[in-house]
Each structure stands twice: as C-alpha cells, then as structure tokens.
Amino acid sequence: MADVIIVGGGLSGLAAAYALEQQHVSYTLIEVKGRLGGSISSQRRAGFVIDGGPFILYQSEAWPWLSDLGLEDAIYEIGRLPDGNRLIAFKDGTQSLVDALVQRLHSGQVMPRMSVSTLGLVEDQFTVCLENGMVIQAAALIIAAPARYAxxxxxxxxxxxSEKLLRFxxxxxxxxxxxxxxGQVTIPLEPPPDAGFAFGYWTESETRVPPGHVLLQIGVRYPLPRTRPETLVAELQKDMGWPDPIVADTNYWPEAHCLNPHHHEHQAVMAAIDALLPAGVALIGSDYHGDRVEARMAQGRTAAEKVRTWLTR
Known part of the structure; x- marks a missing residue:
C-alpha cells in the first residue's frame, strides 16, 4: 500500500508525484485517461510543432525545476510584456515538460484508465473507490482533478x-x-467583432515552424453545431477570409478553461474549501490556485510537502 494516492495525472498531479519521488514517499497515481498530461499535448506535422493546449507561456519568475528536469535548453523567449514578464515556449511543444516529469517517475504505481467514484475514510486510512469496484487505501490524498469531477x-x-465545487x-x-x-494571412490577427474569438496567438520562429511559415493558434467560441472538427476550420476560414491551411488541428478540452478563478470572490471560496479539507488531503489543479505552468508546478510541490508533513507527524 502506498503512502499517498494522487487522483489526476495532469500537470499538477505529475508535479506532485515528481515531488514525492524526490522525497522518497511512496505513491499511486490514478488517471482516468489513457495518457498523462491532461490538456497538454504536442505533435509535429509537416514541420509545424502543434500544441493542443497553450504554447505561449507566461514566466513571471525563475523556474528552478527546468534545470532539475534537464529542460534549460528546451525553451526559447518569444518576447517580454510591459511588466517585465517573459513570454516563452517549448521548442518541441509543452508536451516536453510532461514527458520529462513522467520519465522521472520510477518508484510509484501509475494506474491509467481508472475512474474514481468516491472518497472515504476508514479509521486512519483514506479510501478511494474506483468505478470498477476496486478500493485502494493510503494515509494521505492529493486530489488533482477538475472541479466538475472532484x-x-x-x-x-x-x-x-462538494457543494462549493458544484458551482464551478x-x-x-x-x-x-x-x-x-x-503572407497568406495578416499578422497581427484582426478578427471580426462578432467572430467568437477568445484569443489569437502566432509564431514565425523556425524552432516551431518551417522557414517562411507561420503557425496560428486561435481560441473560438462558435455555437456548438459549428464546433465539429470537420466544419470548424472551414467556418473559421470563411469568417477570416483565409485560404486552405497547410496543416490544421482542433482541440477541445472541456475542463481547460475554468471561469471561476477570474471571479473576484474566488480566493475567498478557495480559502473556505481549503479550510474544509481534512488533514492529510490536498486539492490542486488549474481550477483552484492558478492555471499558469509555474502555478501548477508550485501546487504540486506544495501538496507533496503538505502530505509529507502529515505522514511524519
């Protein structure tokens, strides 16, 4: 039996597992999907590096874990914001970070394609009930799942x-x-006022695209009937007046963009939730204490330290 059960194999859960690995604390990592990394995925097609999640990342502080993971040379600077924060990207996609974390998980048990139904406490052991009927126990829990599942x-x-998470x-x-x-598309992007754009990024860096090319990543909120992959690109081309692309990819992750952290009362809600968490239980992820890469990595480390302290009380 492991000391800690981690529910959720996205970036926050992987960061927690990596921190426990470094502290020599045994763990079991449960992930409902067949792959680890959550919304982060990368692929290379026709010379373009395409990310399923964000590819331009904000860096407001040094990331010491880059050197720990051997990734110092895996990033490049795109630019700087007026506040001094850097805009960076991974040369081979943000999946590089996920891969580096996974490669360093040696001692723990990873259980993919396993769905958690309920949590419980029996005497001094937390229980995790899986939907296949299996029950596993541990002395501490790290829940790294989106609010709608947590x-x-x-x-x-x-x-x-549960009542508070239901409102997310x-x-x-x-x-x-x-x-x-x-030259085939106009940069910077200028979408029509009613095009349903959430954001629009682009890069011409030859670390990510073939020479003389540009990669766009656009977030759209088209009505649901128009979001089928086979029609979405055509609708976007029509709205923007663009020709057929060399490569096209669409990615929809239902839990990738939680609205609650943007509400003014979110910090108070999270303070209330954190106060309700039983000792020995941590709740982490992009829905809760920040969705930037550095925030999710920090949440994993903080959760690992919290449960390690609980285990050695």
Whole structure:
C-alpha cells in the first residue's frame, strides 16, 4: 500500500508525484485517461510543432525545476510584456515538460484508465473507490482533478466541499491551430467583432515552424453545431477570409478553461474549501490556485510537502 494516492495525472498531479519521488514517499497515481498530461499535448506535422493546449507561456519568475528536469535548453523567449514578464515556449511543444516529469517517475504505481467514484475514510486510512469496484487505501490524498469531477468524489466524503465545487463553470473554447506560408494571412490577427474569438496567438520562429511559415493558434467560441472538427476550420476560414491551411488541428478540452478563478470572490471560496479539507488531503489543479505552468508546478510541490508533513507527524 502506498503512502499517498494522487487522483489526476495532469500537470499538477505529475508535479506532485515528481515531488514525492524526490522525497522518497511512496505513491499511486490514478488517471482516468489513457495518457498523462491532461490538456497538454504536442505533435509535429509537416514541420509545424502543434500544441493542443497553450504554447505561449507566461514566466513571471525563475523556474528552478527546468534545470532539475534537464529542460534549460528546451525553451526559447518569444518576447517580454510591459511588466517585465517573459513570454516563452517549448521548442518541441509543452508536451516536453510532461514527458520529462513522467520519465522521472520510477518508484510509484501509475494506474491509467481508472475512474474514481468516491472518497472515504476508514479509521486512519483514506479510501478511494474506483468505478470498477476496486478500493485502494493510503494515509494521505492529493486530489488533482477538475472541479466538475472532484465535486462527485467529495459528495459523500465532505458534502460542504462538494457543494462549493458544484458551482464551478467552464468556458467552451476550442483551440484551432493552422499552419500557413507567410503572407497568406495578416499578422497581427484582426478578427471580426462578432467572430467568437477568445484569443489569437502566432509564431514565425523556425524552432516551431518551417522557414517562411507561420503557425496560428486561435481560441473560438462558435455555437456548438459549428464546433465539429470537420466544419470548424472551414467556418473559421470563411469568417477570416483565409485560404486552405497547410496543416490544421482542433482541440477541445472541456475542463481547460475554468471561469471561476477570474471571479473576484474566488480566493475567498478557495480559502473556505481549503479550510474544509481534512488533514492529510490536498486539492490542486488549474481550477483552484492558478492555471499558469509555474502555478501548477508550485501546487504540486506544495501538496507533496503538505502530505509529507502529515505522514511524519
């Protein structure tokens, strides 16, 4: 039996597992999907590096874990914001970070394609019930799942937490990546006022695209009937007056864009949830204490330290 069960194999959960690995604390990592990394994914097509999640990342402080993971040379600077923060990207996609974390998980047990139904406490052991009927136990828990799933897990365990998580809402954004030759599209992007754009990024860096080309990543909120992959790119081309792209990719992750962290009362809600968490339980992820890469990595480290302290009390 492991000391800690981590539920959720996205970036926050992987960061927690990596921190426990460094502290020589045994763990079991449960992930409902067949792959680790959550919304982060990368692929190379026709010379373009395409990310399913964000590819331009904000860096407001040094990332010491880059050297720990051997990734110092895996990033490049795109630019700087007026506040001095850097805009960076991974040369081979943000999946590089996920891969580096996974490669360093040696001692723990990883259980993919396993769905958690409920949490519980039996004497001094936390229990995790899986939907296949299996029950596993540990002395501490790290829940690194989106609020819409964590709500169900806490429903019979800590109903007051479940009630607060039930109020979390998500934006319906599809990320569309399009590769073009330079000159085929106008940069910077100027979408029509009612085009349903959430954001628009681009890069011409030859670390990510073939020479003389540009990669666009656009977040769109088209009405649901228009979000089928086979029609989405065509609708976007029509709205923008763009020709057929060299490469096209669409990615929709239902829990990628939680709205609650943008509400003024979110910090108070999270303070209340954190106060309700039983000792030995941590709740982490982009829905809760920041969605930037550095915030998710920090949440994993903080959760690992919290449960390690609990285990050695």
């Amino acid at each position: 709500e169900r897990m806490f429903y019979t365990f800590e109903p007051a937490i 809402r998500y934006d319906t954004i599809t990320r569309v990546s399009l590769g073009y030759r330079q």
